Amino acid sequence: PTTGRDIGSYEVELSGSGNRPLRRQEVGLVSFAYPQAVPLNSITPGVPFSQQLTATFGTGNLTWSCIGTLPAGMTLSSLGNLSGTTSAGGAYPVTFRVTDTNGSFAESTAILTVAVPSAPVITSTNAARGLVGSTFTYQITASNYPSLFGASNLPSGLTINTTNGLISGIPAAAGTNSVTLLASNAAGTGSQSLTLTISTDYFSIVRARWSNSLVSNGLAVSSLSSISSKAYGYWKTNAAALNTNATSSSPGLWSDLPMTSGDATASGNMVTTFSRLEKMAQAYATPGCSVTVNSVPTTLTGNPELVTAIVNGLDWMVSNVFTASAAQYGNWFDWEVQGAQNFVDTQTLIYSQLTSTQIANYAAAVDNYGPDSANNRDYFSWGPLTGANTTSVALVTALRGALANDSAKIAQINAPNGVPKVFPKVTDGDGFYADGSYIFHGNVAYNGH
Numbered sequence: 001p002t003t004g005r006d007i008g009s010y011e012v013e014l015s016g017s018g019n020r021p022l023r024r025q026e027v028g029l030v031s032f033a034y035p036q037a038v039p040l041n042s043i044t045p046g047v048p049f050s051q052q053l054t055a056t057f058g059t060g061n062l063t064w065s066c067i068g069t070l071p072a073g074m075t076l077s078s079l080g081n082l083s084g085t086t087s088a089g090g091a092y093p094v095t096f097r098v099t100d101t102n103g104s105f106a107e108s109t110a111i112l113t114v115a116v117p118s119a120p121v122i123t124s125t126n127a128a129r130g131l132v133g134s135t136f137t138y139q140i141t142a143s144n145y146p147s148l149f150g151a152s153n154l155p156s157g158l159t160i161n162t163t164n165g166l167i168s169g170i171p172a173a174a175g176t177n178s179v180t181l182l183a184s185n186a187a188g189t190g191s192q193s194l195t196l197t198i199s200t201d202y203f204s205i206v207r208a209r210w211s212n213s214l215v216s217n218g219l220a221v222s223s224l225s226s227i228s229s230k231a232y233g234y235w236k237t238n239a240a241a242l243n244t245n246a247t248s249s250s251p252g253l254w255s256d257l258p259m260t261s262g263d264a265t266a267s268g269n270m271v272t273t274f275s276r277l278e279k280m281a282q283a284y285a286t287p288g289c290s291v292t293v294n295s296v297p298t299t300l301t302g303n304p305e306l307v308t309a310i311v312n313g314l315d316w317m318v319s320n321v322f323t324a325s326a327a328q329y330g331n332w333f334d335w336e337v338q339g340a341q342n343f344v345d346t347q348t349l350i351y352s353q354l355t356s357t358q359i360a361n362y363a364a365a366v367d368n369y370g371p372d373s374a375n376n377r378d379y380f381s382w383g384p385l386t387g388a389n390t391t392s393v394a395l396v397t398a399l400r401g402a403l404a405n406d407s408a409k410i411a412q413i414n415a416p417n418g419v420p421k422v423f424p425k426v427t428d429g430d431g432f433y434a435d436g437s438y439i440f441h442g443n444v445a446y447n448g449h
Helices: 202-214 221-237 266-285 304-320 332-349 356-368 387-403 407-414
Strands: 049-052 063-068 074-076 081-084 090-099 105-114 127-131 136-139 148-152 158-160 166-169 175-185 188-199 290-293 296-299 438-440
Touching: 063 074, 127 136, 136 188, 148 158, 202 266, 202 332, 202 387, 221 266, 221 290, 221 304, 266 304, 266 332, 304 332, 304 356, 332 356, 332 387, 356 387, 387 407, 387 438
Parallel strands: 127 188
Antiparallel strands: 049 081, 063 090, 074 081, 090 105, 136 166, 148 175, 158 166, 175 188, 290 296
């Protein structure tokens, strides 16, 4: 070898002292560990490829280079990383060379095979449903590594990401749409029909209508001032203001409303706690609510700090008092009607600020004290309920269903033991009489109510 680093096997005879021939094993041979093989057919058109080539050779750092033509779009870095995205199939004979710091080099040949796949076959479902005004997503999936996606006849409000095949957006109108899905690669284009049904979001309509019934636009300044001052007082300035750092060991969210199980006033304090949170939510949702404290004005409408305090308060209640598993104590009406009503009202007012997990947790808590639950009192099931108790429970149930997009829950109020039994004329007990009067609690006239 001329430098002691050139590749090859050399048989030489050297004379030692006294002209003694040296044995072959005394002659240094230079070896080269060839680059790690690139797996056959591992390069696919349109699919990003990356492989680090390795070699053991020479002295110091190795510099990589390539002799020949790599597939279009692919490169070999000086550090030996073969990478890129190519669009053309075929076989590409190349020679990889490594050069050490002394300038010696070694080479290895390879054939890079770019396997051309068949045209994509779309495998995602051929039917999907969405709601007007609600976020919609649909992922196109296909075999054979598509590099481009498309969709025709999408409903208004939806778009497609042509790179990853995600259809998303907020549908603007109801209807059934025959959408054509497309997925393409170097070999061709696959297509599939998608029946996309967009329905009116009646849950959202119910929530919006009920929220509007709890707030009003164009209120007199005096009314806005009253709503604002009450809410801000409960939140910040009353002698017993909201405890925003309440823990599981705290007796309540407000020091004047302890909710210790067994106390005579505990269930009533639970109702008042939910009522205060609702008043705060009302100020958050009502346009034009603000207060001025020490000459500093604070807008309550849409106030992020205020709504965070409300949500944290609701979370604390469902974790510690009005839970998905705890038993009720005190007055049954507080748990099963009034407290639940304030609770769902508050959720409706701040619905956009609730996560899906919170909505599910809150629904489970309402169900725990609702009709026909394992936790209700014997007389508090759909069958024994009468009159205003039936309609009060029906309202809570309907709102709980609308909040959780749960049509089965809403359907409960229209069962024979639900609202329909309230209106037929009766001749005895609770209900409406032929003369237009209404009796409740057995013998109490509610004329004019």
